[in-house]
Amino acid sequence: MSNQWEVYLTRFDDHVASVRVNMAHTNPEFRPDFLNTLLYVWVKLQTPTADGLTTDEEAQRLYQIEDRLDEFLGAEYGAVPVGMVTTEGRREFYFYAESGDHLHEELEPVLAEFPDYAFQFGDKSDPEWQHYFGYLFPSPTELQWMQDLKTVTQLEEHGDPLTPRPVQHWFYFRTAESRDHVKALLIVEGFEVDHEPDVENAFGLVLLRTDAVDLDSIHRVTAPLTRLAMEHDGQYDGWETMVIQK
Missing domain, CATH: 3.30.70 (Alpha-Beta Plaits)
Structure with missing residues (x-):
């Protein structure tokens, strides 16, 4: 096993x-x-x-x-x-x-x-x-918390102070209509469209916003994004950011 x-x-x-x-x-x-x-x-x-x-x-x-x-x-x-x-x-x-x-x-x-x-x-x-x-088994938001912890831990291992910086957020949806609806909702929340990478049977969306990346701060961002994607027949696929050295 x-x-x-x-x-x-x-x-x-x-x-x-x-x-x-x-x-x-x-x-x-x-x-x-x-x-x-x-x-x-x-x-x-x-x-x-x-x-x-x-x-x-x-x-x-x-x-x-x-x-x-x-x-x-x-x-x-x-x-x-x-x-x-x-x-x-x-x-x-x-x-x-x-x-x-x-x-x-x-x-x-x-x-x-x-x-x-x-x-x-x-x-x-x-x-x-x-x-x-x-x-x-963890819920989708608990699964995302686990992923957030891993990413934050990796940043800390590089000496990152976890201060605010641009963060990319990745989504995939079953339909272009769902993607457009979520995009419109999140633009109002201060997100900007980075790009829209379509893959087989999925409509991608990458958004950008500046936020702190300590665990509590970033999970307050990712938890509602996870729920929003699910509500619109999509999936939140995590976040990426640059490493900042002290």
């Missing part, structure tokens, strides 16, 4: 959540039909932060629990770890396996190795991987 782990912050029912998910499973090649059962193990945190997440000190103990679960469920059930959520003072581990037969009898002795922790666990049929795509 391939690994492509990503981490992002979100909110579930108005509670902060930290999600770690293996994005490789978007590829059907890494979702074999026989892995049709979701296994879950929830761990109650002993010293959660004020917003229900994990302290650095407790994280080390949770890594030990994670390693043990990976080892045992992988060996006994052929289980594949797909995600982990920390929220509301608990850590949730999720796996897909061929079955959850006898899980309670088999897993209880393993969890007893950590007597200072309280656990909930179980299994359910999920052949369509609905929990993976509906709960663990």
